[in-house]
Amino acid sequence: MTDTPVLELQGVSKNFGAVQALFEVDFHVSPGEVMALVGDNGAGKSTLIKCIAGIHPIDGGEIRFNGEPVSIHGPKDAARLGIEVVYQDLALCDNLDVVENMYLGRELTDGVRKLDETTMEAKARETLKGLSVTTLSSVRQTVAGLSGGQRQSVAVAKAVMWNSELVILDEPTAALGVAQTAQVLALVKRLGEQGLAVILISHNLHDIFEVADSITVLRLGQNVAEFKRTDTNQQQVVEAITAGKLSKVPGQNAEAVA
Amino acid sequence: MVTEPPLETEGPARDTVAAYARRWWTDVKGGELGSLPIIVGLIIIAIVFQTQNDRFLTASNFVNLIVQTAPYAVIAMGVTFALLLGEIDLSIGFVSGVGGVLIALLVAPDGNEMATLPAFILCLAAGLGIGLLHGLIITKVGVPSFVVTLAGLLAWNGVVLLLIGSRGTVILQNDFVVGLANDFMDPGLSWVLFAVCVGLYAAVHFFTMRSRAKAGLANDPLVIVLLRIGGLAVILAIVIAVANQDRGVPYSGILVGGLFVFWTYVLTRTRFGRHVYAVGGNQEASRRAGINVDRVKILCFMFCSFMAVLGGIILASRLRSVDTNTGGGQALLYPIAAAVIGGTSLFGGRGTMKAALLGALVMISIDNGLGLLGLSSGTKFVVTGGVLLLAVSLDSISRRGRAQSGRA
Numbered sequence: 302m303t304d305t306p307v308l309e310l311q312g313v314s315k316n317f318g319a320v321q322a323l324f325e326v327d328f329h330v331s332p333g334e335v336m337a338l339v340g341d342n343g344a345g346k347s348t349l350i351k352c353i354a355g356i357h358p359i360d361g362g363e364i365r366f367n368g369e370p371v372s373i374h375g376p377k378d379a380a381r382l383g384i385e386v387v388y389q390d391l392a393l394c395d396n397l398d399v400v401e402n403m404y405l406g407r408e409l410t411d412g413v414r415k416l417d418e419t420t421m422e423a424k425a426r427e428t429l430k431g432l433s434v435t436t437l438s439s440v441r442q443t444v445a446g447l448s449g450g451q452r453q454s455v456a457v458a459k460a461v462m463w464n465s466e467l468v469i470l471d472e473p474t475a476a477l478g479v480a481q482t483a484q485v486l487a488l489v490k491r492l493g494e495q496g497l498a499v500i501l502i503s504h505n506l507h508d509i510f511e512v513a514d515s516i517t518v519l520r521l522g523q524n525v526a527e528f529k530r531t532d533t534n535q536q537q538v539v540e541a542i543t544a545g546k547l548s549k550v551p552g553q554n555a556e557a558v559a
Numbered sequence: 560m561v562t563e564p565p566l567e568t569e570g571p572a573r574d575t576v577a578a579y580a581r582r583w584w585t586d587v588k589g590g591e592l593g594s595l596p597i598i599v600g601l602i603i604i605a606i607v608f609q610t611q612n613d614r615f616l617t618a619s620n621f622v623n624l625i626v627q628t629a630p631y632a633v634i635a636m637g638v639t640f641a642l643l644l645g646e647i648d649l650s651i652g653f654v655s656g657v658g659g660v661l662i663a664l665l666v667a668p669d670g671n672e673m674a675t676l677p678a679f680i681l682c683l684a685a686g687l688g689i690g691l692l693h694g695l696i697i698t699k700v701g702v703p704s705f706v707v708t709l710a711g712l713l714a715w716n717g718v719v720l721l722l723i724g725s726r727g728t729v730i731l732q733n734d735f736v737v738g739l740a741n742d743f744m745d746p747g748l749s750w751v752l753f754a755v756c757v758g759l760y761a762a763v764h765f766f767t768m769r770s771r772a773k774a775g776l777a778n779d780p781l782v783i784v785l786l787r788i789g790g791l792a793v794i795l796a797i798v799i800a801v802a803n804q805d806r807g808v809p810y811s812g813i814l815v816g817g818l819f820v821f822w823t824y825v826l827t828r829t830r831f832g833r834h835v836y837a838v839g840g841n842q843e844a845s846r847r848a849g850i851n852v853d854r855v856k857i858l859c860f861m862f863c864s865f866m867a868v869l870g871g872i873i874l875a876s877r878l879r880s881v882d883t884n885t886g887g888g889q890a891l892l893y894p895i896a897a898a899v900i901g902g903t904s905l906f907g908g909r910g911t912m913k914a915a916l917l918g919a920l921v922m923i924s925i926d927n928g929l930g931l932l933g934l935s936s937g938t939k940f941v942v943t944g945g946v947l948l949l950a951v952s953l954d955s956i957s958r959r960g961r962a963q964s965g966r967a
Contacts, residue, residue: 377849392847394840396908397833405837406848408830415828419767423774 305368306331307467307498308353308384313362315348315522322348323522325362325548330467330500330515335493337501337509340519341542346502349519350469353500354386355379367466385460386469393456395445399437400425402444403459428462429454431495432488450481457488461497468492469500474508486512506535520545576780596953597901597917600946604921608928615928618804625802626740628923629811630655630874634894635901635915636822637866640859642898643826643839645907646697646704648863650711651894654689655871656719656886658682662872663881664722666733675735679872686868687861689715694857704860712891719886728882731875739814740877743807749799752813757792764788811873815916818866823912835859839907870894889926896943897922900950921946 306329315323323345330336340346351357353364355373363370366382373379379386393402400418403425409417425440434454437447444452453473460468470489474482489512492499503509509516510530518526518541525545528538587595608615634651641648665678673681693711697704723729731737744752764787768778778784802808826832834855837845846852874890875881899905900921901914925946929939 376847380849388847390843392841392844394837394844394908396836396840401833401837405833405845406850408833410830414830416830416833419770419774419776422771422776426776 306365307367308500309365309368310349310353311363311365313349313352313364314360315345315352315357316360321522323352323359326519326522326524328517328524330498332466332498333493333496334514335489335499335501335512337503337513337516338519339503339506339509339516339538339542343521344519344542345522346519347471348522350386350471350500350502353379353384353469380463383464383466384469385463385465385467387453387456387460387471387473389471389475393444393452393459396443398443399429399440399447399455402455403428403462405459407463424462425458428458432458432461432491434458434488436484448481449477450484453477453481453485454488457485457492461492461495465497467498467500469502471502472504473501474503474505482508506538509538510535518542518545521547523547576782579780579783594902594913594917596950597914597921600921600950601917601924604924604928608924608931612928612931614931618801619806620927620931621801622743622805622807622809624920624923624927625798625812626809626877627927628919629740629809629815630870630877631889631893631897631923632815632870632916632919633818633873634867634870634890635897635919636818636912637863637870638894639822639898639903639910639912639915640835640862641704642895642903642905643835643907643910644856644859645839645905646856646859647895647905648693648704648708648711648860648867649891649895650689650693650708650715651863651867651870652888652891653712653715653719653886654686654864654867655874655890656881657689657715657722658686658868658871659875659885660719660722660729660871660881661685661868662736663729663731663875666731666736667729668732675733682868682872683865686865689868690861690864691857693864694860697860698853698856716886720883723881723883723885728880730880736872736876737879738810738876740809740811740873741879742810743802744810744813746803746807749803749808753792753795753799756795756816757788760791761788811876814873818869819912819916822862826912831855831858836908839909841908867894893922893943894919896947899954900947902950902954904954918950 308328308330310326310328312325312327313323314321314325326345326349328338328349338346338349348357352359353373355375355378358374364373365371366384371378371382373382373384376386394405397405400422404421409421411417422440429435429437429440432454434451436451436454444455447455457468457470457473473485473489477485486508489499489501493512493514501509501513513530516526516528516530516533516538517524518528518538520542525547526538526541528541586593605616614620634655638648638651661682662678665673665681666675672678689711693704693707696702696707764784768784771778799808802812826835834845834850837848837850838852838855842852845855871886871890875885894915897918898910898915899918901910901916901918903910903914903918922943925943926939929942
């Protein structure tokens with residue numbers, strides 16, 4: 302684990318009209334670290350990852366990637382930096398098979414613009430094997446036939462295949478059963494062990510305490526606490542989520558707080 | 560709740576014929592029927608009509624079937640692009656009419672006729688232009704394809720009438736255009752073509768197997784691959800041998816075969832084809848994956864209209880004339896019905912060129928068979944409608960099978 306964070310946000314703010322969605326948020330994640338991002342509904346978790354993924358431009362503050370200030374203007378910028386997001390709805394095509402989904406939009410072709418199926422299949426298998434995803438009976442079966450956990454595994458494998466440095470997982474276990482949740486959490490752990498920086502968004506504190514190294518708590522668009530998993534307990538995190546100290550009370554002017 | 564599919568071990572187990580057959584049967588039970596129902600359907604149709612009228616399975620009628628199927632198969636292959644997106648193109652009938660009328664007028668010997676080749680290129684370019692117009696309105700303005708092409712249906716019907724004007728009927732006199740559907744390949748040449756096709760098919764299989772083996776990937780059992788190559792050889796040999804007993808293989812049939820191979824390659828072996836399936840399966844996922852969804856859609860509608868115009872030219876060639884009814888009637892809905900009967904889903908993402916081809920063959924076999932029995936076109940439409948309904952019902956039931964086995 303190096304000291305330079307892969308991603309560092311300093312004082313990032315985001316407004317939607319009169320609504321201040323993020324207010325001077327500081328956030329960082331290092332290689333090999335699984336950083337959990339928690340908060341109640343409307344705390345700004347989704348807005349924050351959308352800012353990182355380039356879907357929303359930020360209104361203030363600075364984003365640094367590997368120590369360099371960057372401006373992310375779209376999903377393609379984020380992908381070029383090595384940031385991949387696995388959205389809650391997975392963004393898989395049910396009618397395509399596992400390999401086709403993993404290479405969607407970035408298909409390999411050979412000299413005559415013909416799809417290079419052999420290389421794609423071999424590399425997809427390699428990636429899945431590297432992540433110890435072994436429950437697929439065939440990488441040529443359609444995604445429609447997969448279980449929720451398998452689908453999540455495919456979506457994650459798709460994200461890490463492109464030499465990405467930072468993988469953002471949005472509620473990866475929300476729709477899964479017990480066994481499948483365990484399967485996905487094990488996968489998240491392995492991502493960290495492989496040296497990737499991982500941001501995990503979840504409502505489930507149990508899951509977070511199982512895999513996260515650090516926990517950042519957002520409340521009403523501000524980060525109110527940051528914990529090391531080993532130094533804290535669920536009680537403390539819940540308190541921070543529901544009653545964490547705000548530097549600025551929403552609805553009041555900045556001057557009034559000062 | 561999605562259930563875990565049965566796990567199969569990979570590797571050597573897959574290389575036995577028994578395992579392959581077992582997997583195929585699991586797929587069929589799970590609702591992946593493939594071409595099975597339509598081939599069974601074709602056999603039933605052949606048996607029924609042959610028992611009613613022994614002219615159905617003669618060499619002469621066989622060649623008729625190819626000639627009659629060709630234009631609808633071409634249009635059906637085009638509309639498959641729209642259906643794969645989960646969109647529809649209702650204008651194909653009259654767009655094909657525009658193609659037929661345009662070529663007839665351009666090459667008509669009225670003093671200022673065009674040479675055949677430029678006329679052809681102009682017609683096909685018009686097809687691409689019509690599709691571009693449809694596609695731009697659908698993607699950039701955001702009007703549903705149903706409405707755009709419904710408007711197209713009316714407007715292109717009007718264009719057919721305007722082009723024909725007071726002439727009523729235009730007789731085709733250009734040898735090349737008429738020959739498209741009315742000339743037949745030399746028997747010797749057709750056997751050369753046969754050898755080339757089977758050889759290429761075998762070579763493709765061979766190279767695929769070699770490169771997969773080199774990459775350490777499982778191949779289908781050799782017996783199955785040989786059966787596929789042998790199957791193609793047998794079917795093509797029967798078609799050519801039977802056709803050669805009569806007039807020979809029609810050029811329009813060869814054109815259909817060439818287009819079939821070309822578009823199948825485009826759909827299954829190119830990035831564009833992959834993106835067509837992706838957009839039809841999950842548009843939002845495709846957009847997030849960086850696919851230019853609008854571009855894919857516009858190209859699909861262009862190919863659709865292009866094929867409609869080409870089909871219209873073949874149809875005009877078969878009838879040797881165009882009139883004010885060109886593009887109406889069967890050309891309107893037979894191709895869509897053909898694609899759907901073949902197993903292409905109206906909801907997008909599922910379908911093949913083979914489906915369009917086999918579906919068109921079913922439609923025309925019924926049409927042809929009922930004609931031999933001397934039944935009225937009223938009966939024809941009722942029966943064809945029933946077959947369409949049956950095919951779609953079968954698809955719905957098999958989709959339920961897929962849902963139960965988690966493949967919906």
